[in-house]
Amino acid sequence: MSTPPTRWARTVAIVAAMSIVASCGLPRLGPSKREIYAGSIQRQGDAFVVAVNDRVTRATAVAPALGFSDDFLRAGPLGSDTIRPGDSLGLTVWENVDDGLLSPPEANATVLEEVQVDGAGFIFIPYAGRIRAAGNTPEALRRVITERLADQTPDPQVQVRRLSGDGATVSLVGAVGEQGVYPIERPTRTLATMLAEAGGITISPEVAQVTVMRGARRDTIWFEDLYDHPGLDIALRGGDRILVEQDTRAFTVLGATGRQARVPFETQTLSAIEALATVGGLRTSASDPTGVFVFRNEPEAIANQVMGRNDLYGAQRMVYVLDLTEPTGMFVARDFVVRDGDTLYVTEAPFAQWNKVIAALTGSLGAVDRVTNSARTLGSE
Numbered sequence: 514m515s516t517p518p519t520r521w522a523r524t525v526a527i528v529a530a531m532s533i534v535a536s537c538g539l540p541r542l543g544p545s546k547r548e549i550y551a552g553s554i555q556r557q558g559d560a561f562v563v564a565v566n567d568r569v570t571r572a573t574a575v576a577p578a579l580g581f582s583d584d585f586l587r588a589g590p591l592g593s594d595t596i597r598p599g600d601s602l603g604l605t606v607w608e609n610v611d612d613g614l615l616s617p618p619e620a621n622a623t624v625l626e627e628v629q630v631d632g633a634g635f636i637f638i639p640y641a642g643r644i645r646a647a648g649n650t651p652e653a654l655r656r657v658i659t660e661r662l663a664d665q666t667p668d669p670q671v672q673v674r675r676l677s678g679d680g681a682t683v684s685l686v687g688a689v690g691e692q693g694v695y696p697i698e699r700p701t702r703t704l705a706t707m708l709a710e711a712g713g714i715t716i717s718p719e720v721a722q723v724t725v726m727r728g729a730r731r732d733t734i735w736f737e738d739l740y741d742h743p744g745l746d747i748a749l750r751g752g753d754r755i756l757v758e759q760d761t762r763a764f765t766v767l768g769a770t771g772r773q774a775r776v777p778f779e780t781q782t783l784s785a786i787e788a789l790a791t792v793g794g795l796r797t798s799a800s801d802p803t804g805v806f807v808f809r810n811e812p813e814a815i816a817n818q819v820m821g822r823n824d825l826y827g828a829q830r831m832v833y834v835l836d837l838t839e840p841t842g843m844f845v846a847r848d849f850v851v852r853d854g855d856t857l858y859v860t861e862a863p864f865a866q867w868n869k870v871i872a873a874l875t876g877s878l879g880a881v882d883r884v885t886n887s888a889r890t891l892g893s894e
Contacts, residue, residue, distance in 0.1 A: 560830035570848040572818045590702045590748040602628045603674040681751035688716040720760040762853035769800035785846040802837040804860030
């Protein structure tokens with residue numbers, strides 16, 4: 514007895530549908546919990562899979578250390594009247610005779626409107642010669658010039674004024690109100706006051722970093738720390754370069770979350786709970802709160818501390834597991850610090866996978882019905 518065409522077509526279609534579903538070809542967001550655990554070193558993989566607890570959160574709570582070195586902190590403020598190479602000076606000389614050395618006839622005062630301090634720190638005054646000005650105050654330079662001229666003209670009176678010049682300047686670039694070159698003056702002898710002179714910063718203070726480059730040295734500080742700790746408001750030096758930029762750290766979020774993206778840090782420190790909230794939290798219809806993973810290359814010292822060992826060398830691949838359903842799961846996730854370059858991955862719930870299977874079977878069985886109906890139509894013709 515031969516099998517009717519409709520029965521044969523239905524059987525073939527059902528077998529094909531079951532084969533497709535069983536072949537793991539269902540769409541998904543990434544690896545399952547079982548697949549992640551299969552990659553652990555304990556199972557001959559290449560990464561340590563560690564359940565996060567209070568001990569692990571303490572061992573991994575490492576924030577970037579930013580601050581100024583002792584060389585910057587010990588440098589005292591420059592004297593606002595100290596003359597430096599590149600400065601401009603104004604000089605006036607009074608002579609106690611009618612026909613003086615410097616003054617024109619019928620005048621007893623000579624005004625030198627602008628005398629430039631050369632790169633070596635010297636100025637030239639007629640009849641007084643070449644005089645070192647850099648490192649002196651206007652008062653000290655006045656005494657030197659008076660002594661030099663005293664041998665040439667009786668009882669000279671000298672006045673020295675420090676004008677604006679480029680001898681003691683700093684450059685400010687980046688996220689400031691107005692980039693440019695600024696002189697170090699009495700009100701702007703420290704970093705904070707110089708930033709204010711440039712119009713302040715134009716990015717969020719929470720993620721702003723200030724870098725000061727002095728010669729071969731380069732140190733960076735958080736902008737907020739500059740105001741929270743007045744001792745970090747360092748004195749500036751001529752030639753300093755100041756860069757204000759946004760924190761460049763970022764982390765990546767994948768899996769069953771509100772959105773999948775590379776996310777920049779918005780605060781100095783960031784917890785796992787805050788990181789998830791940044792992308793909209795877990796997807797209620799698909800996420801598994803027992804499967805929140807953090808992938809990270811952990812430095813040797815921290816990896817040994819986390820694993821309770823002392824034989825690990827070099828950076829280690831670590832997979833931290835957060836179970837938000839545990840009694841203290843939310844607290845642990847709140848205390849676990851996310852670091853630059855981390856990847857947060859949330860697995861799908863088994864129910865979501867089951868729904869996909871049902872949807873695939875439903876769609877396949879619909880195709881089966883269509884095939885059956887076509888076969889029945891052909892058989893009736």
